[in-house]
Amino acid sequence: xxxxxxxxxxxxxxxxxxxxxxxxxxxxxxxxxxxxxxxxxxxxxxxxxxxxxxxxxxxxxxxxxxxxxxxxxxxxxxxxxxxxxxxxxxxxxxxxxxxxxxxxxxxxxxxxxxxxxxxxxxxxxxxxxxxxxxxxxxxxxxxxxxxxxxxxxxxxxxxxxxxxxxxxxxxxxxxxxxxxxxxxxxxxxxxxxxxxxxxxxxxxxxxxxxxxxxxxxxxxxxxxxxxxxxxxxxxxxxxxxxxxxxxxxxxxxxxxxxxxxxxxxxxxxxxxxxxxxxxxxxxxxxxxxxxxxxxxxxxxxxxxxxxxxxxxx
Amino acid sequence: xxxxxxxxxxxxxxxxxxxxxxxxxxxxxxxxxxxxxxxxxxxxxxxxxxxxxxxxxxxxxxxxxxxxxxxxxxxxxxxxxxxxxxxxxxxxxxxxxxxxxxxxxxxxxxxxxxxxxxxxxxxxxxxxxxxxxxxxxxxxxxxxxxxxxxxxxxxxxxxxxxxxxxxxxxxxxxxxxxxxxxxxxxxxxxxxxxxxxxxxxxxxxxxxxxxxxxxxxxxxxxxxxxxxxxxxxxxxxxxxxxxxxxxxxxxxxxxxxxxxxxxxxxxxxxxxxxxxxxxxxxxxxxxxxxxxxxxxxxxxxxxxxxxxxxxxxxxxxxxxxxxxxxxxxxxxxxxxxxxxxxxxxxxxxxxxxxxxxxxxxxxxxxxxxx
Ligand SMILES: Nc1ncnc2c1ncn2[C@@H]1O[C@H](COP(=O)(O)OP(=O)(O)OP(=O)(O)O)[C@@H](O)[C@H]1O
Ligand SMILES: [Mg+2]
Numbered sequence: 001x002x003x004x005x006x007x008x009x010x011x012x013x014x015x016x017x018x019x020x021x022x023x024x025x026x027x028x029x030x031x032x033x034x035x036x037x038x039x040x041x042x043x044x045x046x047x048x049x050x051x052x053x054x055x056x057x058x059x060x061x062x063x064x065x066x067x068x069x070x071x072x073x074x075x076x077x078x079x080x081x082x083x084x085x086x087x088x089x090x091x092x093x094x095x096x097x098x099x100x101x102x103x104x105x106x107x108x109x110x111x112x113x114x115x116x117x118x119x120x121x122x123x124x125x126x127x128x129x130x131x132x133x134x135x136x137x138x139x140x141x142x143x144x145x146x147x148x149x150x151x152x153x154x155x156x157x158x159x160x161x162x163x164x165x166x167x168x169x170x171x172x173x174x175x176x177x178x179x180x181x182x183x184x185x186x187x188x189x190x191x192x193x194x195x196x197x198x199x200x201x202x203x204x205x206x207x208x209x210x211x212x213x214x215x216x217x218x219x220x221x222x223x224x225x226x227x228x229x230x231x232x233x234x235x236x237x238x239x240x241x242x243x244x245x246x247x248x249x250x251x252x253x254x255x256x257x258x259x260x261x262x263x264x265x266x267x268x269x270x271x272x273x274x275x276x277x278x279x280x281x282x283x284x285x286x287x288x289x290x291x292x293x294x295x296x297x298x299x300x301x302x303x304x305x306x307x308x309x310x311x312x313x
Numbered sequence: 314x315x316x317x318x319x320x321x322x323x324x325x326x327x328x329x330x331x332x333x334x335x336x337x338x339x340x341x342x343x344x345x346x347x348x349x350x351x352x353x354x355x356x357x358x359x360x361x362x363x364x365x366x367x368x369x370x371x372x373x374x375x376x377x378x379x380x381x382x383x384x385x386x387x388x389x390x391x392x393x394x395x396x397x398x399x400x401x402x403x404x405x406x407x408x409x410x411x412x413x414x415x416x417x418x419x420x421x422x423x424x425x426x427x428x429x430x431x432x433x434x435x436x437x438x439x440x441x442x443x444x445x446x447x448x449x450x451x452x453x454x455x456x457x458x459x460x461x462x463x464x465x466x467x468x469x470x471x472x473x474x475x476x477x478x479x480x481x482x483x484x485x486x487x488x489x490x491x492x493x494x495x496x497x498x499x500x501x502x503x504x505x506x507x508x509x510x511x512x513x514x515x516x517x518x519x520x521x522x523x524x525x526x527x528x529x530x531x532x533x534x535x536x537x538x539x540x541x542x543x544x545x546x547x548x549x550x551x552x553x554x555x556x557x558x559x560x561x562x563x564x565x566x567x568x569x570x571x572x573x574x575x576x577x578x579x580x581x582x583x584x585x586x587x588x589x590x591x592x593x594x595x596x597x598x599x600x601x602x603x604x605x606x607x608x609x610x611x612x613x614x615x616x617x618x619x620x621x622x623x624x625x626x627x628x629x630x631x632x633x634x635x636x637x638x639x640x641x642x643x644x645x646x647x648x649x650x651x652x653x654x655x656x657x658x659x660x661x662x663x664x665x666x667x668x669x670x671x672x673x674x675x676x677x678x679x680x681x682x683x
Contacts, residue, residue, distance in 0.1 A: 211373055212406035214393040216420035217471070230410045 044290075051283035059277035069284035090268070090285070094292075097264040100179065100254075101247035104186035108194040108243045109236065111187070116198035116235075120205070131199065134192050142189065146256050149185055150176055153257075177259035185253030193242035201235025202228075237304075245293055265289055318385050320475055320507040321347040321370060326379035328365050328531075339365040341531040342379075347475075347509060348524075349384070352501045355511045356518040357528030358554065363511040364403075366528075367477045370509070372396050384474065394423075399468040401478040405460045407452040413439070413463050414448045420471040438466040441500070458489045465497075469504065478510040482517065494521055515555050519543065527551050543605075547589045549681050552603040559609075559650050561602040565594055565680075572675050575602060579645020581624040584675030590682035601681045606653035608677035611640060614668040623670035626650065628663045638662070642671055 053061040076087035153175040160172040251266035272282025328340040372393035442462035519539040526536040546552035563575040630641035
């Protein structure tokens with residue numbers, strides 16, 4: 001038996017400690033991992049697999065491998081001679097969704113930045129009340145909120161009544177069931193997602209830098225552009241992603257406020273599972289959307305980490 | 314009023330901060346005249362309104378009352394970015410997302426200078442503050458002293474008419490601080506820019522300032538050269554705040570020109586100088602005298618048997634501090650006297666309990682107004 005005075009080899013004990021720590025961390029992570037695996041990764045795998053299968057006649061899938069869904073996305077197959085002709089119909093839907101999401105994100109930023117700035121510069125006690133107020137819309141179901149919005153902006157709604165009454169317009173403004181209506185719906189739905197990250201970023205901003213800049217001859221707009229915005233960039237990016245990505249695949253706003261006339265990606269996908277019963281094509285559309293978003297994100301992250309690495313620590 | 318053109322002229326500046334718990338009077342009717350090309354120091358304890366005064370000059374605070382002139386022109390209506398005045402902030406406030414070069418170039422870009430000229434100026438500024446090899450770094454990659462230099466270079470780049478420095482050395486360690494004092498002084502002489510430096514460190518003020526304004530509780534107590542401030546303090550606050558001093562309660566017996574004959578508490582007599590606000594003192598007034606420890610002569614008592622001047626006392630403590638020795642001497646007064654004697658003189662050491670005779674010149678003893 002070794003003498004009890006002999007200390008255990010240091011490397012070994014440290015190794016054991018590291019392993020124990022790893023185990024503890026894995027334990028902490030496991031609930032989240034379980035949820036993510038069960039509710040995200042598994043369905044995603046199913047969708048990817050389905051997108052390579054053949055549609056069943058009454059929905060569902062037939063287990064036969066096929067790339068038809070992806071072909072269908074870009075080409076139209078002639079009914080008689082089976083030749084492929086390029087068809088931009090689905091690309092147009094994606095493009096329209098992209099523009100809608102971009103406009104909504106820009107608008108959210110333009111509305112959200114002054115709001116976030118205002119809240120961040122309030123005295124401490126008032127800040128929290130305002131942050132709470134920002135989340136108020138989320139206390140109400142999204143569907144109800146969107147329908148309420150529809151009632152507000154439709155031709156016979158209070159908005160048009162007020163405009164007509166004030167003599168600002170001769171005929172009701174067509175907002176409901178147009179792209180503008182969808183845009184308003186998207187902005188309304190996702191604005192808090194822009195305000196909160198912006199608020200967090202501006203909150204952390206050292207306002208003494210504004211004094212320093214104005215001392216060095218910078219005007220107000222220049223200070224905003226060259227000092228505040230660059231330093232609030234992490235918040236701008238986070239907010240933009242949080243608005244842009246869900247807007248791109250939004251379903252409720254385009255469906256209710258757009259009247260399903262100008263399809264967006266969300267409607268297109270939903271249609272494949274409900275009306276057309278083409279599950280593989282719906283899955284393919286979803287996979288394509290996800291791939292585009294992921295690629296864009298990867299490129300962005302790559303670029304940012306390169307730029308940031310040098311700057312801060 | 315005056316024909317001399319001052320770089321900065323503050324006339325009856327009052328600044329009141331409205332607060333939830335009540336108003337704070339940060340500056341109370343402050344008038345100040347800073348000459349062109351001068352290294353001017355604002356000295357005072359924490360919370361006396363030094364930063365507030367600087368912020369008023371820079372334009373970050375609106376005055377509650379009063380006016381500020383810059384080279385004779387009123388600037389109260391101008392926002393900070395239109396005042397030819399730059400600030401070195403206490404916490405530097407460097408732009409964290411810009412390199413050292415871009416920080417220094419900021420003001421020049423705002424003034425839409427030519428890019429080639431900007432590059433030259435930045436290079437000159439980097440050399441001036443010995444930071445040439447750090448041009449491409451970000452502020453987070455610099456030490457406190459280096460950041461301080463960049464802040465200085467950034468504020469100097471546009472060659473402002475007046476440079477305001479708010480405790481620029483307070484974040485540095487003692488060694489660096491002392492080196493930077495000399496560098497700042499040299500920089501001021503080289504550039505010819507008027508420097509207004511805020512500090513609560515009297516050594517800093519005495520070693521750098523051409524003139525010093527001593528502030529307390531939102532008011533300027535005395536303005537003068539370091540020597541004037543040290544040798545001829547006008548009141549108890551200034552005498553106490555700058556250097557060490559002894560205060561003695563006394564009564565004036567007679568006044569002859571600007572010298573007063575005073576009787577100390579124990580009955581001993583001494584001459585003292587009357588000047589400034591104290592000149593209105595009359596015989597019979599109870600006054601406060603101030604004597605610096607190093608101006609006091611101490612002799613063994615038996616050397617001067619029955620000599621007319623000299624106050625009898627005895628040594629109660631002695632502290633050796635290298636170049637000097639401090640002696641605490643008990644007199645017939647309430648508070649003991651502190652005397653500071655140089656060790657390099659061959660003067661005898663005094664033992665604790667030894668009977669001594671203490672004296673000082675009338676010129677070294679000031680009558681204080683309050
Ligand atoms: N924004 C403000 N609101 C209310 N009171 C203020 C404000 N800024 C300063 N004060 C008060 O005004 C007084 C002077 O402050 P100031 O910052 O000018 O002091 P200071 O001399 O620079 O002190 P320090 O040496 O500690 O920096 C203080 O009593 C301070 O509490
Ligand atoms: Mg201060």
